[in-house]
Amino acid sequence: MTPEQLVSLIDFRYITDAVTPSEALALLSRHSPEQKKEREERMMKGGYPAYTTSAGWLGYSDEKIRRLCREAVAEGYTHIKIKVGADLEDDIKRCKIIREEIGYDRYLMVDANQRWDVGQAISWMERLACFRPLWIEEPTSPDDVLGHATIAKALAPHNIGVATGEMAQNRVIFKQLLQANAISFCQIDSCRVGGVNEILSILLMAAKFGVPVCPHAGGVGLCELVQHLSIFDYICVSGTLENRIVEYVDHLHEHFEHPCIMSKNPVAYMPPTAPGYSSTMKQESMEKHLYPGGPVWTALKEKGL
Numbered sequence: 001m002t003p004e005q006l007v008s009l010i011d012f013r014y015i016t017d018a019v020t021p022s023e024a025l026a027l028l029s030r031h032s033p034e035q036k037k038e039r040e041e042r043m044m045k046g047g048y049p050a051y052t053t054s055a056g057w058l059g060y061s062d063e064k065i066r067r068l069c070r071e072a073v074a075e076g077y078t079h080i081k082i083k084v085g086a087d088l089e090d091d092i093k094r095c096k097i098i099r100e101e102i103g104y105d106r107y108l109m110v111d112a113n114q115r116w117d118v119g120q121a122i123s124w125m126e127r128l129a130c131f132r133p134l135w136i137e138e139p140t141s142p143d144d145v146l147g148h149a150t151i152a153k154a155l156a157p158h159n160i161g162v163a164t165g166e167m168a169q170n171r172v173i174f175k176q177l178l179q180a181n182a183i184s185f186c187q188i189d190s191c192r193v194g195g196v197n198e199i200l201s202i203l204l205m206a207a208k209f210g211v212p213v214c215p216h217a218g219g220v221g222l223c224e225l226v227q228h229l230s231i232f233d234y235i236c237v238s239g240t241l242e243n244r245i246v247e248y249v250d251h252l253h254e255h256f257e258h259p260c261i262m263s264k265n266p267v268a269y270m271p272p273t274a275p276g277y278s279s280t281m282k283q284e285s286m287e288k289h290l291y292p293g294g295p296v297w298t299a300l301k302e303k304g305l
Helices: 003-008 021-029 033-046 062-075 088-102 118-131 145-158 171-179 195-209 222-238 283-288 295-302
Strands: 048-056 079-083 107-111 133-137 161-164 246-248 261-263 268-270
Touching (some): 003 021, 021 195, 048 062, 048 107, 079 088, 107 118, 118 133, 145 171
Parallel strands (some): 048 246
16 A cells, blocks of 8 residues: 555544644655565565563463573573562562573563552662663553653663553553653554554554554464564564564464464564454354353363353
């Protein structure tokens, strides 16, 4: 599609104080066909960089964390994310273990899943700053734009960015996060806002404000969806992979007709070749999980669960 056609698909209501149609057109038109072709070829050869969350879920034993970190390093991951926020001393211990396994030439990100108040987020992350996390994800309520801005300002001297957006339900929240300098990483979710058209507006706002887009993909089918968005962002909007990476969670892909394809060393999303949004689930999977009469549910009922 041409830049003009893409701009015509976007509802600019409520966001013209952040990006206008003419500015959006300029952002899309700055990339020549030759540049976009070169980026497309780069994607076909090397794919879009990915990170893993699988190594650091809360509740894992120290031994399991070490094993998963070693496996992630062996597969070629350069970025690893862990969950934090339940217990500070435990978070310190877990970050120490992970840094022992992955070193400091790889990136560590931490995710609090909206656990803290603003002041608590700042003090907690100041204690974790020695482990050099690239970002703190969802440090507080996803609706608290000014709270995120306060956290971002306080953590900037520690070179810790703030990442959020997976729970932001519309382009207006993203506009405010960007205008308030509240985020260093914009985390779109392919299913949270009003479809691809609204995501286009968010990609363009992020490009104007110079904030990298690093989509959330920690859910069923999200990896399949966001790969399209990030590859498009690289080829047609941002034109760069600097500070950009997409989450990857290795589960439940077997239920999709066209599951995402990952390369290793380094780990990356390889561009899908089938038409569509890669979101079609297998009929067999849907029938097995149909509630309440599908065999998966009836088996659980028989077990008294």
